[in-house]
Amino acid sequence: MTTAEASRPAAAVTATPRRPRLRRTITGSILPRIVLILASLLFITPFYWMFITALKSTAESVTFPPTLIPQAWAWQNFIDAVNFIPFGLYALNSLTITVGATIGAILSNTLIAYGFSRIQWPGRNKLFYLCVATIFLPYPVVLVALFDIFSKLPSFGFQGGQSWVNTFLPLIVPAFFGNPFYIFLMRQFMMGIPRELSDAARVDGASELQTFWRVILPLTKPAVTVIAILAAVAAWNEFLLPLLYLQENEKYPLAVGLAFFTSEHDVAFNLLMAAATLIVLPVIVIFFLAQRFFIEGITVGGVKG
Amino acid sequence: MTAAATSAERRPSRFNLGTIERRNLRWGLLFISPWLIGFVIFGIFPIVYTFYLSLTRYSGLRDPIFVGTANYERMLADPLFWKAAYNTLYYTLLAVPIGVVVAMLLAIAMNQKVKEVTVYRAIFYLPSILPVFAISFVFIVLLNPGYGLVNWLLTAVGLPSPNWLGDPAYTMIALVMIAQLGAGQWALVFLAGLRGIPTELYESAEIDGAGAFRKFKSITLPLMTPVILYDIIIGLSFGLQVFTSAFILTGGGSRGAAGPDNSLLTFVYYVYKQAFQFGAMGYAATLSVVLFIASVLLAGAVFRWARGWVFYGSEDA
Numbered sequence: 001m002t003t004a005e006a007s008r009p010a011a012a013v014t015a016t017p018r019r020p021r022l023r024r025t026i027t028g029s030i031l032p033r034i035v036l037i038l039a040s041l042l043f044i045t046p047f048y049w050m051f052i053t054a055l056k057s058t059a060e061s062v063t064f065p066p067t068l069i070p071q072a073w074a075w076q077n078f079i080d081a082v083n084f085i086p087f088g089l090y091a092l093n094s095l096t097i098t099v100g101a102t103i104g105a106i107l108s109n110t111l112i113a114y115g116f117s118r119i120q121w122p123g124r125n126k127l128f129y130l131c132v133a134t135i136f137l138p139y140p141v142v143l144v145a146l147f148d149i150f151s152k153l154p155s156f157g158f159q160g161g162q163s164w165v166n167t168f169l170p171l172i173v174p175a176f177f178g179n180p181f182y183i184f185l186m187r188q189f190m191m192g193i194p195r196e197l198s199d200a201a202r203v204d205g206a207s208e209l210q211t212f213w214r215v216i217l218p219l220t221k222p223a224v225t226v227i228a229i230l231a232a233v234a235a236w237n238e239f240l241l242p243l244l245y246l247q248e249n250e251k252y253p254l255a256v257g258l259a260f261f262t263s264e265h266d267v268a269f270n271l272l273m274a275a276a277t278l279i280v281l282p283v284i285v286i287f288f289l290a291q292r293f294f295i296e297g298i299t300v301g302g303v304k305g
Numbered sequence: 306m307t308a309a310a311t312s313a314e315r316r317p318s319r320f321n322l323g324t325i326e327r328r329n330l331r332w333g334l335l336f337i338s339p340w341l342i343g344f345v346i347f348g349i350f351p352i353v354y355t356f357y358l359s360l361t362r363y364s365g366l367r368d369p370i371f372v373g374t375a376n377y378e379r380m381l382a383d384p385l386f387w388k389a390a391y392n393t394l395y396y397t398l399l400a401v402p403i404g405v406v407v408a409m410l411l412a413i414a415m416n417q418k419v420k421e422v423t424v425y426r427a428i429f430y431l432p433s434i435l436p437v438f439a440i441s442f443v444f445i446v447l448l449n450p451g452y453g454l455v456n457w458l459l460t461a462v463g464l465p466s467p468n469w470l471g472d473p474a475y476t477m478i479a480l481v482m483i484a485q486l487g488a489g490q491w492a493l494v495f496l497a498g499l500r501g502i503p504t505e506l507y508e509s510a511e512i513d514g515a516g517a518f519r520k521f522k523s524i525t526l527p528l529m530t531p532v533i534l535y536d537i538i539i540g541l542s543f544g545l546q547v548f549t550s551a552f553i554l555t556g557g558g559s560r561g562a563a564g565p566d567n568s569l570l571t572f573v574y575y576v577y578k579q580a581f582q583f584g585a586m587g588y589a590a591t592l593s594v595v596l597f598i599a600s601v602l603l604a605g606a607v608f609r610w611a612r613g614w615v616f617y618g619s620e621d622a
Contacts, residue, residue, distance in 0.1 A: 046440065255438050
């Protein structure tokens, strides 16, 4: 949001050809376009295929050569997929986990980033570098140990579990303890807010919590949106953790539910693709509604300090 | 981090903190406490606990029994451990360089005079945020040897049509293909990097008569090395963790082997199988320790190697 945005105007200057020659046009815009269009085709094809397979009849989905456009558009497949697979139940579970993890991500990362950016205290930067370094730690390393720890934590009957295993808790609660990537992102943003605002609030007698809540947080809405979107998509897409922690069909989110359902039942390709389309659709919709926030998240994340 | 430096106050010695510093330290620690607590509970403690479990026999039900280095000895004699390590390294060494090249190519192409760049940006980026498990299901359909699109296209141009998910020589290639759908995200990171390169550099190079290739080699590539290093480090970490796509392509692994000839048995997949299908938590912890050490060593090796080619610019920049 800060660095990447600022460097963009420089790019506009690049596009001033001094001597327009044929060779320049070829290497300048035709060749890149060919590369981009071919690559676009490659990137789109899997999703086009998913979508049209979802619309084929069962017989047509297993013909060779495959048809590039469905002969008859079987919209009924989407209804069948939802009824065949316990789709509504899985979707509700996915949604619950996603909402919980997103709330956790917003609360924790704003607070943590405030402490890493708006207050000056000894050792702050060293701890921050330690925090960022943990981005590189592969989390499967602690899978076994964490599972064992969660299996010993009491859930006090939440979701009928004796421990945290087979509840949503291991999928939601860790989000309330921050994520180094989101902390980094939010800190970058908060560093850009003028210091004087906090000083003025302090002179007026506001405590740190009041300054955080009334002055800084309202100014970080764009960054909060970025984090909310990234956290929600990550929770919706997560596969490994729900696979480990949830053990009952009624508790599965879409990811795990679909995987187990297909390994236990014979699901025709068209229904499988219809289910996949329905799972992917919310993410696509969110992307088109909030494209600019995704792009900001990725470019800020890419520009290292 | 220049922003941090400018806002930083002159720091007093830590032994005579004034009242304001002490107050700030208290508040600062309070605000970051969720991360600090999480780091201990979900980071440090499980890592230490993993090391301990790796020295035990443990099913998760009864108390762990200390067995010394028995798990490590078992691991060295376990052909599946070597298979999983080989598969994961093979995948990482294939997926990471291809990913860097694809992302760089797309970024350079997007950085040219193309007006519809926002369209490409959306097309390349979108697949990288879609769930890997869903994409893997799509690839099962795409790569089907009987009626899949890929083999139909290959046959149409006279190429052999492999049994992608049934022939151990090709399964890994399917996995690498799925990974490339995430390359668009990196293309955008690279594009941001490309746009940060001062245009004057290219202009003065042109005056000196440098061609396109020369400009790429002497300006673009050196200035992009920090971003490339970042991609390699993250790619390495993700490559060593690959699990979901292999799990879906092999139908959940409940049917015994992970793909033909265990060719899709990745390291995390094997940890999963040992811990959660065979109930060998101690042995799975041993494998986790090896993954941890391998990740740290490989990242360290890449950073060392990078000292020879990463260009950080002048110190006073």
